[in-house]
Amino acid sequence: MKIKHFFTLAIIALAAVNGLAQGATSTTASAIDKYFSSYVEDKRFDVVYISPKLFQMIGKIDSKILDMEDDAEAKAILDMAKDLQGLRILTTDETPEVFYKEAKAKINTKEYEVLLTVRDKDGDNVEFLIKETNNVIQELLLLSGGKEEFVLLSFMGNLDLNKITRLAKEIEKK
Amino acid sequence: MKQQQIQSLLDKYFAGESSLQEEAQLRQLLQTEPISEEHLTYSEWFQLLDEEAELSLGDDFDAKVMASIEAYSKPKPVIRTLSTSWILRIAAVFALVATGLWWLVRSNPVEQPVVAEAEVKVIDWSKYEPKTVEEAYKVTRNAFRKVATEFNEGTAIATQGIDKMGEMGKLIK
Numbered sequence: 001m002k003i004k005h006f007f008t009l010a011i012i013a014l015a016a017v018n019g020l021a022q023g024a025t026s027t028t029a030s031a032i033d034k035y036f037s038s039y040v041e042d043k044r045f046d047v048v049y050i051s052p053k054l055f056q057m058i059g060k061i062d063s064k065i066l067d068m069e070d071d072a073e074a075k076a077i078l079d080m081a082k083d084l085q086g087l088r089i090l091t092t093d094e095t096p097e098v099f100y101k102e103a104k105a106k107i108n109t110k111e112y113e114v115l116l117t118v119r120d121k122d123g124d125n126v127e128f129l130i131k132e133t134n135n136v137i138q139e140l141l142l143l144s145g146g147k148e149e150f151v152l153l154s155f156m157g158n159l160d161l162n163k164i165t166r167l168a169k170e171i172e173k174k
Numbered sequence: 175m176k177q178q179q180i181q182s183l184l185d186k187y188f189a190g191e192s193s194l195q196e197e198a199q200l201r202q203l204l205q206t207e208p209i210s211e212e213h214l215t216y217s218e219w220f221q222l223l224d225e226e227a228e229l230s231l232g233d234d235f236d237a238k239v240m241a242s243i244e245a246y247s248k249p250k251p252v253i254r255t256l257s258t259s260w261i262l263r264i265a266a267v268f269a270l271v272a273t274g275l276w277w278l279v280r281s282n283p284v285e286q287p288v289v290a291e292a293e294v295k296v297i298d299w300s301k302y303e304p305k306t307v308e309e310a311y312k313v314t315r316n317a318f319r320k321v322a323t324e325f326n327e328g329t330a331i332a333t334q335g336i337d338k339m340g341e342m343g344k345l346i347k
Contacts, residue, residue: 040297049302054310061307077318087317088299118328126324142321153317168322168329 031108044094050087076167085157093149100145103152176207
């Protein structure tokens with residue numbers, strides 16, 4: 001046995017440590033799922049879920065039925081909705097700041113990347129987080145917490161930031 | 175007569191009583207005079223001694239001896255190797271460290287210290303779906319409006335910040 005064998009063993013051992021660490025991390029990978037599952041049946045929270053099937057149906061129905069008062073905005077919304085695989089919403093007006101901090105602590109920062117953080121004069125906090133795979137946004141999280149309300153939005157599916165910007169511009173025009 | 179002289183000198187030689195002159199005389203008689211068969215052995219004996227005396231060490235003898243002494247006295251390079259038992263001990267230490275780290279990470283997850291540790295339940299999401307497509311559209315629209323509004327607000331704050339930094343930069347200049 002030579003020194004080089006020792007180094008080979010050391011590298012294997014370190015790789016094993018890394019693998020174990022990553023395995024342990026993967027147990028926290030579904031942090032948002034865990035968060036939803038913690039509060040989905042909590043009476044303090046309002047929960048809404050839009051399934052892929054509903055998104056498909058939204059894309060097919062007549063725009064007149066939907067009372068789309070603003071065509072450009074509706075088009076932008078429908079354009080984004082067709083790429084979505086699901087939307088989960090969790091809101092509460094009870095101790096919103098506590099739930100905001102709790103949700104932030106819960107999110108796995110290795111899994112999600114902060115896109116935008118806003119803190120306004122009233123002390124309301126908003127954070128946009130994205131989960132990317134091969135440079136494609138797979139999930140967009142919006143965390144909002146202030147004195148009045150806590151909101152957690154989870155958009156799942158292929159998301160295009162350009163489409164979000166387009167919609168933001170349409171709303172800004174109003 | 176010569177044979178008797180040779181015998182007499184041989185007796186003195188083997189008795190260790192002969193002088194150098196007598197020894198030289200004996201050698202000469204054995205080489206030059208016709209000798210008997212019994213003295214032939216002695217003649218060959220002295221001839222062998224003379225031949226061996228002529229043997230000498232070569233000029234490079236000293237150099238060879240010195241080289242071999244130096245080679246012997248030079249310390250051999252030490253090659254350090256780890257024995258199999260040591261490799262196994264080190265591997266065991268790494269394995270223990272790896273197991274310890276895994277246990278620590280598993281038992282003390284760093285990034286989820288606050289929220290109640292509820293196991294991920296299988297959620298029946300259909301319970302939370304809007305009953306109509308119109309309602310679903312309104313929820314989706316409101317969600318996107320929330321995103322767009324906050325996005326606009328965030329970018330507006332960022333733009334203000336950049337503008338302020340630009341003004342400060344001008345003041346510094």
